[in-house]
Amino acid sequence: MSDVLFAGVPVAEFEAAVQWYSDVFGRPADMVVHDREVMWRIAEAAWLYVLEQPAHAGHAIVSIAVPDLTATTASLAGRGIEVARHEVVPGAGRKATFLDPEGNALTFIEVIAGAPS
DSSP states (O other), rough: OOOOOOEEHHHHSHHHHHHHHHHTTTSSSSSETTTEEEEEETTEEEEEEEEEGGTHHHEEEEEEOOOHHHHHHHHHTTTTOSSEEEEETTEEEEEEEOOTOOOOOOEEEEOTSSOOO
């Protein structure tokens, strides 16, 4: 079993992607690995990293659980980040998916209390 999760997002336009994720998280990257890879700490043991890898750009799917999806989407909207789609998962929760400039999907999920995890 692992102690830390690293979720990677490959991009072709590195600078544009770094700006977009900086806007999403409301801060610059927490770590610069090298000139074409940066990382944000998302939770105590979870990191999201963006790296220049054009051949794989636009195919990442990352989901992050949040306690209040309405507040999260409102905060993102205030920073100019527009939701691509909202979904309700009956008996489980709600999701809001955002697409970065490359088409990678970043989804925020609010789990309904008592729903299976």
